[in-house]
Every structure is written in structure tokens, then in C-alpha cells.
Amino acid sequence: xxxxxLIQASGLTKSYGSRTVVDGVDLAIREGEVLAIIxxxxxxxxTTLDLVLQLRRPDAGRVQYWTQEPARHIxxxxxxxxxxxxxxxxxxxxxxxAFYGLRLPDSELMRQLSxxxxxxxxxxxxxxxxxxxxxxxxxxxxxxxxxxLIVLDEPTAALDPRARRDIRELIRSLAESGASIVFTSHDxxxxxxxxxxxxxxxxxxxxxxxxxxxxxxRYQVDSLEELYIRLTDADPQAT
Amino acid sequence: MLTIMNTMLRxxxxxxxxxxxxxxxxxxxxxxxxxxxxxxAYSYRLLSGVLTTNILFGATMVxxxxxxxxxxxxxxxxxxxxxxRTASFVAAMTGSRTVLALLVSAxxxxxxxxxxxxxxxxxxIALMLTVLLVGTxxxxxxxxxxxxxxxxxxxxxxxSNLMSFPMLFTSEAFYSLNHAPQWVVTIGHLQPFxxxxxxxxxxxxxxxxxxxxxLPLAILIGFTMLCLVAAVLTxxxxxxxxxxxxxxxxxxxxxxx
Numbered sequence: 058x059x060x061x062x063l064i065q066a067s068g069l070t071k072s073y074g075s076r077t078v079v080d081g082v083d084l085a086i087r088e089g090e091v092l093a094i095i096x097x098x099x100x101x102x103x104t105t106l107d108l109v110l111q112l113r114r115p116d117a118g119r120v121q122y123w124t125q126e127p128a129r130h131i132x133x134x135x136x137x138x139x140x141x142x143x144x145x146x147x148x149x150x151x152x153x154x155a156f157y158g159l160r161l162p163d164s165e166l167m168r169q170l171s172x173x174x175x176x177x178x179x180x181x182x183x184x185x186x187x188x189x190x191x192x193x194x195x196x197x198x199x200x201x202x203x204x205x206l207i208v209l210d211e212p213t214a215a216l217d218p219r220a221r222r223d224i225r226e227l228i229r230s231l232a233e234s235g236a237s238i239v240f241t242s243h244d245x246x247x248x249x250x251x252x253x254x255x256x257x258x259x260x261x262x263x264x265x266x267x268x269x270x271x272x273x274x275r276y277q278v279d280s281l282e283e284l285y286i287r288l289t290d291a292d293p294q295a296t
Numbered sequence: 297m298l299t300i301m302n303t304m305l306r307x308x309x310x311x312x313x314x315x316x317x318x319x320x321x322x323x324x325x326x327x328x329x330x331x332x333x334x335x336x337a338y339s340y341r342l343l344s345g346v347l348t349t350n351i352l353f354g355a356t357m358v359x360x361x362x363x364x365x366x367x368x369x370x371x372x373x374x375x376x377x378x379x380x381r382t383a384s385f386v387a388a389m390t391g392s393r394t395v396l397a398l399l400v401s402a403x404x405x406x407x408x409x410x411x412x413x414x415x416x417x418x419x420x421i422a423l424m425l426t427v428l429l430v431g432t433x434x435x436x437x438x439x440x441x442x443x444x445x446x447x448x449x450x451x452x453x454x455x456s457n458l459m460s461f462p463m464l465f466t467s468e469a470f471y472s473l474n475h476a477p478q479w480v481v482t483i484g485h486l487q488p489f490x491x492x493x494x495x496x497x498x499x500x501x502x503x504x505x506x507x508x509x510x511l512p513l514a515i516l517i518g519f520t521m522l523c524l525v526a527a528v529l530t531x532x533x534x535x536x537x538x539x540x541x542x543x544x545x546x547x548x549x550x551x552x553x
Binding site for chain 1: 366379
């Protein structure tokens, strides 16, 4: 089956001073897939995403997009919770809708908050929401313009099990609706449950990529956790 | 753009820094000093001083705090991932601040008319509006610059104070510098607040000759351009991005390797 490639990155390299953070990464993101990018802290996952999304300029390499205006069709959730201080959840969502050129009525914004389980938190200062609610608001902001590609940077990090489960269900329902999703994670169980394909980055390089089943078979290991530990053992940055 | 300005303006009215520096401070200062001195001639200087000080502290300090907080929370990084242009965002932020400044200035002016007996004609009001608009843009850009040079809240407080207070003290916002040492007067002439105060002082005079206003206004516009260029050149998208002078050092190190 031929699947359209949305983003094709080749030879991406980025250094800060003498330290090479991303070292010749090739990455393809395909339409309709759920792709997990995994790797230790400091492995270069977030920087790779920044380069792919043009948030940082690579020292070398190139990125090709399926569209002339990628920013208009990509929704991004960052690791941090980038809300306007003093703004409610509803106001933050309204601001980001406006950044995509959308002037949505409150009823539509409320519908979008409700999809992420935030209808009761709409009028609360976004910075006073719980960790799980903040992540869900960040995801709601990434979805506000109905993007073709959704990029989630550690969407379940530092959350309690209930909040993690809620976000996984949200990601699953987005995937079932046909969205293309890229997410980063340290949780191998989560990756196995959600991802159709994964890319393991360590020391700024792609160490392995494929479907979970292919990788388990190729490396003769029983779990993704075992695979992760084996392939990241040599990484001096691994924590 | 209107949605963004509108949302920002609503949030400004809930922001403690804005409430204190932009709304409570100027009104309290006008009422307190006006009733204390109770001098008809001084009332005009007081009105001009309060309006300009409100711009200095409101636009510079509050903008600096807001920009730094938004940047450190990653708002600008996420903004960069959207098709919205940064220049439009800065314009929306400056626009909402200008609307707020005009609203507060209208309240302060009305209070000065009612409480202190200040008389203004239409020409004065039109000139005051012009000076207010240019001043707000200039000092908002200065606020961006202060935020660009700061890395955290303590830092932004210090830098915006270091910018604002010397400008206030070397200006004639509330007192004459006729008997001040020459070096104080010279320093005063090198900073934009002096020209804002001078232009506003002429604008509020009811029967005065307005022709003296154009030179300080032109110099203020010049400072505004400089501040805008400096704010754009030093703009930082996220907290991880080093300030411009460190970027240059990093570039030199990389080149020498």
C-alpha cells in the first residue's frame, strides 16, 4: 500500500558549540500514521522536532513538506505549557485559534475544550489548572485549527496514571479519526499501545526505526523496554 | 488581529502589574499631588507628568514583565509554529496597551479637569493624543528591549528599573531642572522620556503656541524607531535562546574551532 509522505527530513544536523545534538537524522512522517520518537533525555528528540518544524535552523540537512504552508496544517504541543499568563483556558484557546486566522465563537471553542475534557475549566486561569489539565489544554491548542499533522512532545510526561490514561485515550481517538500523529515518549508501554511505527534516537542519531513488531523481531528482544535499554546503553547522554 | 487585541485587553484589566502601574498609580498620583499642592499653574505640569510617567512605567515595566513571562513559558516558541507573523503579534500587543493607555489617560485628564480645574481645548486634546500614541509605542518597544535583555523576573525588574528611574529623575516631569547640575541636564537630553515630557508639556497648555512641540515630537519619533529596531534585533523566541551578545560569542567560538 502506498502511503503519502507528509514530511521528509534528510541529514539533519545541529550543534551547539562543540556539542552535536542532532547528527545526520533522516526522518519520514507518513499520512495517517502514529509515529513515536523515543530516546533518553538529551538524545536530541525535541531538537529534531524543532528542526523538522522549522523552529530552529539546522546546520545541515533539509526538510521537505507535502504543502507550501506547513505551519497552517501542523498542530504542535510543546513539552512546556506555553500559556499566556493571566489568560483563562478559553482565552488561550481563542488566542491560538486567532493565530491560525480563525475567529471561532465561544460555543465552538467550548466544544473543542469539551473534546479534551476541559469544559468545566474553561474560565479558570490556565496556569492554575492541574498538570493533566494543562497538558490537555496544550493539546486542545494544537488541535484548534483541525491540523493534518499533530505533533506532541512528551504529552504524558510527569502526569499521574489517570491523567496519562485520559491523554492516551485522546491520542487514540485522534488516531482513529485518521489524524497523522507524531509523539515523543519515555514510556515504552505507551509507545507499544499507541504507535504504529517508532524511531529510536540516541546520541543525536537514529539507532532504529520500524514497527514495534519488526523491531522486536529484528533485535530478538521480548519488549520495547529491553530494546530501548540495549540500544541506548552506549549513549553517554543517556539518563 | 482584533480578536487578539480584545483578548489581551481583557486580560490586562485582570493583571496585577497593569492594575497597579497603569491604573491605580497614575490616578492616585494625580489626586494626591494635585490636592496637596493645590496650585492652578502646577496642575498643568502635574497632568503632563502623570500622563507621561504612566506611559514610562506602564508601557516599559508592564510590557517587559509580560514579554519575559510569555517568552519563558514558551508562548513565543509555539507562536513561531503558527502562520501568525511576529510583527502582527507585537502590533497587537502594542495596540492593546495603547488602548489601555488612552483609556487611563482619558480618566486622568477628566479627573484633572474636575478636581484641579485644568482647562483644555480641542487642539490640546488632539496634540495630547498624538504625543500619547508615539510615547506608548516608544516605551512599549523599550519594554520589549528590557525583556529581551533579561533572563528571569528578578532580572527584568532590575533592568526595567535601571531604564525607567534614571529617565524619570533626569526629566522635568514633576520639577524643573533649571538649578540642576549641567551633567544631569545633559543626560536628560540623551533619553526619550525628556522629549515625551517636553512634547506633552506643550500639548497640555491651553493657549500656548504649539509650534514648539514638533521638534521634541520628531526626536521622540526618532527614539521610537531606534527602540523598535533594537527590540526586533534582540528579540528572543524562547528562554533557551541566548541573548544577542552571547550569540555573537558563541558564533566567534564556533568560527575559531
